[in-house]
Amino acid sequence: MTEETNVFKWVGKRVVRPDGHDKVTGRAKFGSDFALPGMLHGRVLRSPHAHARIRGIDASKALALPGVKAVVTSEDFPEQSAELAAAGEALVSYRDMTRNVMAREKALYDGHAVAAVAATSAEIAEAALELVEVDYEVLPHVIDVDLAMEDGAPVLDEELKPAGMDASGPTNIAKKVVFDLGDVGKGFEEAEVVLERSYTTAAVHQGYIEPHAAVASVSADGQAQIWCCTQGQFMVRAYTARLLGMDASAIRVTPSEIGGGFGGKTVVYLEPLATALSAKTGRPVKMTMSREEVFRASGPTSAGSMTYRIGATRDGRIVAFEGTVKLEAGAFPGSPVQPACMCAVAPYDIPNVRLTGYDVVVNRPKVAAYRAPGAPISAFGAESILDELAKEIGVDPLELRMRNAAKQGTKAAYGPTFRRIGYEETVRAAMDSEHMKAPLGPNQGRGVASGFWFNIGGESSATVNIVEDGTAVVVSGNPDIGGSRASLALMAAEELGIDYDKVRPIVADTASVGYNFLTGGSRVTFATGLAVVEAARDAVRQLCERAAKIWEVEPDGVVWRDGQAHPAGSNVGDFEPLSLADIAAGTPKTGGPICGHNAQNVQGAGPGFATHVCDVEVDPETGRVTVLRYTAVQDVGRAIHPSYVEGQIQGGAAQGIGWALNEEYIYNDKGQLENPGFLDYRIPVASDLPMIETMVVEVPNDRHPYGVRGVGEVPIVPPMAAVANAIENAVGVRMEHLPMSPPRVLAALDAARLPEAAE
Amino acid sequence: MAKHHVSTTINGEPVEYLCSTRQTLLDVLRDELNLTGSKEGCASGDCGACSVMLDGRLVCACLVMGAEAEGRAVETIEGMAEGDSLHPLQRIFLEDAALQCGICTPGFLVAAKALLDRNDNPTETEIRYWLAGNLCRCTGYDKIVRAVQRTAAEMRGEAR
Numbered sequence: 001m002t003e004e005t006n007v008f009k010w011v012g013k014r015v016v017r018p019d020g021h022d023k024v025t026g027r028a029k030f031g032s033d034f035a036l037p038g039m040l041h042g043r044v045l046r047s048p049h050a051h052a053r054i055r056g057i058d059a060s061k062a063l064a065l066p067g068v069k070a071v072v073t074s075e076d077f078p079e080q081s082a083e084l085a086a087a088g089e090a091l092v093s094y095r096d097m098t099r100n101v102m103a104r105e106k107a108l109y110d111g112h113a114v115a116a117v118a119a120t121s122a123e124i125a126e127a128a129l130e131l132v133e134v135d136y137e138v139l140p141h142v143i144d145v146d147l148a149m150e151d152g153a154p155v156l157d158e159e160l161k162p163a164g165m166d167a168s169g170p171t172n173i174a175k176k177v178v179f180d181l182g183d184v185g186k187g188f189e190e191a192e193v194v195l196e197r198s199y200t201t202a203a204v205h206q207g208y209i210e211p212h213a214a215v216a217s218v219s220a221d222g223q224a225q226i227w228c229c230t231q232g233q234f235m236v237r238a239y240t241a242r243l244l245g246m247d248a249s250a251i252r253v254t255p256s257e258i259g260g261g262f263g264g265k266t267v268v269y270l271e272p273l274a275t276a277l278s279a280k281t282g283r284p285v286k287m288t289m290s291r292e293e294v295f296r297a298s299g300p301t302s303a304g305s306m307t308y309r310i311g312a313t314r315d316g317r318i319v320a321f322e323g324t325v326k327l328e329a330g331a332f333p334g335s336p337v338q339p340a341c342m343c344a345v346a347p348y349d350i351p352n353v354r355l356t357g358y359d360v361v362v363n364r365p366k367v368a369a370y371r372a373p374g375a376p377i378s379a380f381g382a383e384s385i386l387d388e389l390a391k392e393i394g395v396d397p398l399e400l401r402m403r404n405a406a407k408q409g410t411k412a413a414y415g416p417t418f419r420r421i422g423y424e425e426t427v428r429a430a431m432d433s434e435h436m437k438a439p440l441g442p443n444q445g446r447g448v449a450s451g452f453w454f455n456i457g458g459e460s461s462a463t464v465n466i467v468e469d470g471t472a473v474v475v476s477g478n479p480d481i482g483g484s485r486a487s488l489a490l491m492a493a494e495e496l497g498i499d500y501d502k503v504r505p506i507v508a509d510t511a512s513v514g515y516n517f518l519t520g521g522s523r524v525t526f527a528t529g530l531a532v533v534e535a536a537r538d539a540v541r542q543l544c545e546r547a548a549k550i551w552e553v554e555p556d557g558v559v560w561r562d563g564q565a566h567p568a569g570s571n572v573g574d575f576e577p578l579s580l581a582d583i584a585a586g587t588p589k590t591g592g593p594i595c596g597h598n599a600q601n602v603q604g605a606g607p608g609f610a611t612h613v614c615d616v617e618v619d620p621e622t623g624r625v626t627v628l629r630y631t632a633v634q635d636v637g638r639a640i641h642p643s644y645v646e647g648q649i650q651g652g653a654a655q656g657i658g659w660a661l662n663e664e665y666i667y668n669d670k671g672q673l674e675n676p677g678f679l680d681y682r683i684p685v686a687s688d689l690p691m692i693e694t695m696v697v698e699v700p701n702d703r704h705p706y707g708v709r710g711v712g713e714v715p716i717v718p719p720m721a722a723v724a725n726a727i728e729n730a731v732g733v734r735m736e737h738l739p740m741s742p743p744r745v746l747a748a749l750d751a752a753r754l755p756e757a758a759e
Numbered sequence: 760m761a762k763h764h765v766s767t768t769i770n771g772e773p774v775e776y777l778c779s780t781r782q783t784l785l786d787v788l789r790d791e792l793n794l795t796g797s798k799e800g801c802a803s804g805d806c807g808a809c810s811v812m813l814d815g816r817l818v819c820a821c822l823v824m825g826a827e828a829e830g831r832a833v834e835t836i837e838g839m840a841e842g843d844s845l846h847p848l849q850r851i852f853l854e855d856a857a858l859q860c861g862i863c864t865p866g867f868l869v870a871a872k873a874l875l876d877r878n879d880n881p882t883e884t885e886i887r888y889w890l891a892g893n894l895c896r897c898t899g900y901d902k903i904v905r906a907v908q909r910t911a912a913e914m915r916g917e918a919r
Binding site for chain 2: 014017026030033288483643683688
């Protein structure tokens, strides 16, 4: 569907976002922009060791420093059960969470919090950190997933019992998962071509520009307020309440504007510390992370190591796929190895699949979600080996993907049978693109790759309040991380039949709207959007009832059209239409305020598929790879606000290019992070990238009134393999390790050149 | 430690403040003057979210000490619009969705204005290198670069 044929009045329009004006004038309040009178400043003391037993902490000298009001350590946080507990859709271990927020028996990574100080100024708090004496027993550490799985590796948690497998003794393996479809052994017997390859990826950080920040204020009666930048105010409430032994309803969390998250703000770091310090001092406490702390102590995504075997017939039919995926979880279990396995080959209809995954703890910060968690890692390998297969059998790589494409009715290896999906459409659009026809020069190459992400629904609540002057306020509870308020307001305007600029969407605090699962899983426009649509329909139902009352007819004799109540037919009577404003003005006489409401656990998220095309040029002298042209094709279901849909696709592709070419955590031999800053952890800058062309395919999701599929995550899945495949086509070297930084590419080029030089 | 008394001009208004020796201009703007439109993304001059103009020169406020503003003229994002009237860059960033989360936006706007003030017809490459000191993690820069291009064209009087 193009915009020209759009049957909607508002859905699909490129309107100015409701929060935009404040964001271009500097007025928007982000996490660290909030302050309270009498506020103290909190700072965190962090372990300089990758692995150390904490024998004791003496804070007496710090507490004696004038201006220091309180110090908290793990002793201020109650012990938690190791049982996994439901937190929204997620399962969490509060035993691990309290240890990640504040180290208990051991510091498990460089940057692990061991104490926090509140003082009258940030300068005093920082000075106090140097006076806190921690008695460490430094232990051997391990930061590599393959080494951590070896016998004799340093063990992080002697009590760790792996799930899904037996272990004879202490281990760093937290979990083993297996996904099986068909009979892989039989599949490989049928295969005429079999390839086996191994790949690794580096740990990368979400790299949001806004560091974590929180202000907490606990009153003497135990009621608390928290203002923070988060992807989920209800998550902050639940976790903080549990970690401090408080009633969740006694905590009111107000989300600020959020300066990027990409999954990294779906957990708590500072909020429980600031709350504990505020409770201890009786004053509000503000805490912000420095950029160095963000890198050392907030969640990156896993480094990965994988081995794949693929089997196909000579005519390009993939008959078997087998693999092992090992992901680093960081200091506590919980890498995204499960989704990594589930997504690896989800774009393909392969009859025999077996994927085994391992979740492995290492002495690095506990991983957090990062945009399609796990999928970009496993897809890097899968889409690379697919490309090698295409070369081996002499089939065009897009044609190979088309021949094996998953479609409606395909049974995915991870369980479900797909409803209507748009994967084939993305491959077709890529094949037909101008980009695929463009010529290439020397040392230039073109690569393609595809990707899959589930997208999620989940619990959402929304209220649509009809205002007396004929406008409306949409109240929902998901922090707006990239334009979701505009999407929600567009759908509400469409339903109510009033202008978009008469709808004001608000992201409410935890006390002002029903529960909303956090902003993540590409769920907000889909799931909270559905709740908003249903809430608007509830308001429309009430508006029709009021019109019926005014006309003295039955409610079903009234229909809502173009923002007005009309008689359903000539038999109802001859009445002038009543506008929303007419009815809103008279609510005191017709039954009181009109508040549409909806709360549900939304099901039916439509899976997202993408196919990317990338041109690179490789400098044979330096190994530097330049992305010359990039096209991202994606099935978005329906674009509610096309500009922000394109923006999500472009941003995801850019993050993927950074993951492909530059980004990695560099540790020294003591396990200390050596590049905790944007100078040395290099995310793409404007001069690194070309324009990111987007091609939006719309195969509506039949489980949403406007056909919405989540769009934010799948665009980060294909880029790494698209770049690797392009490099191979440019200079003939196959890059199997990320990032494909100049030294690595140069080494690969040199290795390929050596035999030639010897001839 | 005694604080420094600083007399400066911010967005055309005379301003006096006290700051410690350690406070950067960014600390002063945000913590002493409540001008929180300039953002701290790194405090090391790598991200550009605190971009301001100092005597007409584009700088990172986190790399200028508060005491250094004595007798100088500082322009921040808060001074970019004239009353209700947005600068064309601000308006076109909104119209063309050149922001997602918006944390980097003030820095990009200040930096882009500095570019257009000296070059009314920059090429795409010139825009990309001029803005290479401003990090954005959401947009992939595409819509930002296009918004600067369109603003330049509009300010030159070319039809959109």
